Amino acid sequence: MKLIRRSWQGALALLLCLAALPLLPLLGPDAATAAGNGVTVLIFALIVGAALVSFARLSAPILAAILFVGVYAAAWLLIGLLSGNEGHATSAFFPLIAASWLMAWRCVSALSAVETRSATTEALLRLLIPAIFGAWILILWEAVTRGAGVPFILLPPPSAIGERLASSVPILWADVRQTIFKAVLFGYIVGCAAGFVTAILADRIAFLRRGLLPIGNLASALPIVGVAPIMVMWFGFDWQSKAAVVIIMTFFPMLVNTVAGLSASGIMERDLMRSYASDYWQTLVKLRLPAAMPFIFNALKINSTLALIGAIVAEFFGTPIVGMGFRISTEIGRMNVDMVWAEIAVAALAGSVFYGLVSLGERITTFWHPSNRS
Amino acid sequence: MQTEKLVQDRILPVAVIVLAIVAIWYIGAHFMNAPFQRDLDRRANVTSTAADFFKKTMSQPKPILPAPHQVVSNVFENTFLRSVTSNRSLVYHSWVTLSSTAVGFGFGTLLGILIAVGIVHVTTLERSLMPWIIASQTVPILAVAPMVIVVLGAINITGLIPKAFISTYLSFFPVAVGMVKGLRSPELIQLDLMRTYHASTAQTFWKLRVPASIPFLFTSMKVAVAASLVGAIVGELPTGAVAGIGSKLLAGSYYSQTIDIWAALIAGSVLAALLVALVGLLGRIVDRSMGGRSA
Structure with missing residues (x-):
């Protein structure tokens, strides 16, 4: 058995460290505080150590744990160096960041190779691996924007966005209440309900179905957001106009998906219902609606994103002085880019929570479906 | 009959x-x-x-x-009676939007395919990138659109590229997800056959996975092209109304020119229908030339 294994990330990381050596020190001569020798040596030791460990034939969890600790300590030290010295990083800084990123990659690939039988470990891994990836996007973003001194307007570092997020919670909360709790929720519920009722109608009347379905399919390709200015003109600047846009945007996906779902039950099952002498509504409630649930939830998921987009874009055309779309368009005009990013982070969070809630509802109601059984 | x-x-x-x-x-x-x-x-x-x-x-x-005939006559007038280079011609505005849609759609499709190939072949990428790609769909990406435009404008990148960038962002996702599904669609028995032929990974990819993924690719491209048109239109909203269907919408809403808004909407819808039909036609031609049977 060989004692070492191939690790191209490790080899490349060592090369990068070597390349960084002649380019030292880490910070330029005009930086406010110079990088201490101790810290520099420590960073090198951590990265080189991690790279060397990655060649060793250790079991995957131990290797991953060692790399995890080493890599994050190095990254933390490197970014710590930058505080107060924005834009003064020398070309020695970036190879080291790249090297620690490579080691993080190695750590993730070690984690991906872990084979486990227990469900909790599996779930933990499923969370941990994307989390490491996401954290590294943030670290690289922070290091590049602050190390190279990227103009604040172009791309603020995540730490500044986080600070802005924490310091303006009341404003953000008011925006969320205006946009999501008033416009999006109302529009979403009414739009989905209208689509659902129309689908049932279309199911009863074949003529209506033949006429509506092609139109509904076409409508799903149309840029429906474009009705936003018209709705703002009709219903005024407040949330009602945004809710109207959301209703129109969510109606067609719901209609098309529900109609498709209602024909999802098999002929055998429908024949069985007929042999029980069940009437139309009994068949609908007991057989066809449950069978349509996966389709309906698909529409609900699509609509959760569409609803947010519709409400935010409609706010570009006119709002009272509160709301997420309003905030984005005014703060960008004032060049407060960190506030815009904070708003986007909130929108992303709200979108994910919305989607997550719908998925949770799906898991509870369609527990019988093959894709939910494990 | x-x-x-x-x-x-x-x-x-x-x-x-x-x-x-x-x-x-x-x-x-x-x-x-x-x-x-x-x-x-x-x-x-x-x-x-x-x-x-x-x-x-x-x-x-x-x-x-506006009554339908007012909208129709406005569309007719601005499409056929004006010179194509006129600022009021719908053809001109549609062309501006179409060009950024096309560029964004092209890049988005390419990016989506590359990501899908990476995800199918590299386990690390699959486990770390895929959850983020799915999460990115739950984010109202269009909200970023005005910022991308203004920020890129601040460093003197204006015109086509920022709009195309938004279209790219919106269209890469459906393609990536569809292609991952498509490249994974060959069944185990077919993959086993390739192994008994001693086919390399590249050979399996070109001779089995790619042909199997083509129907998936075109289905998701239809979604992507509609998404990138929406992206281009929304991308035109904050550029200060220079040209394009989106700027026509914004100008119409500023000056209460309702007929113009409706005409722009009709133009956008016709454009969307044409683009989707074009991609569908392309898909059918490719499918037929690859010897696919009509379903």
């Missing part, structure tokens, strides 16, 4: 529904425009008969809801 059935089952219902929509539209236009017209009449001290009044509500210059 066949055509008779086609007319009865397909065209007739759609035609009836479309006619119903147009009728509702006319009635709606009459009632929504009536209050303003009554106001005008009172100020001018005119009393008009019901028929006259109806005609007047159909021909206001800035109606709340």
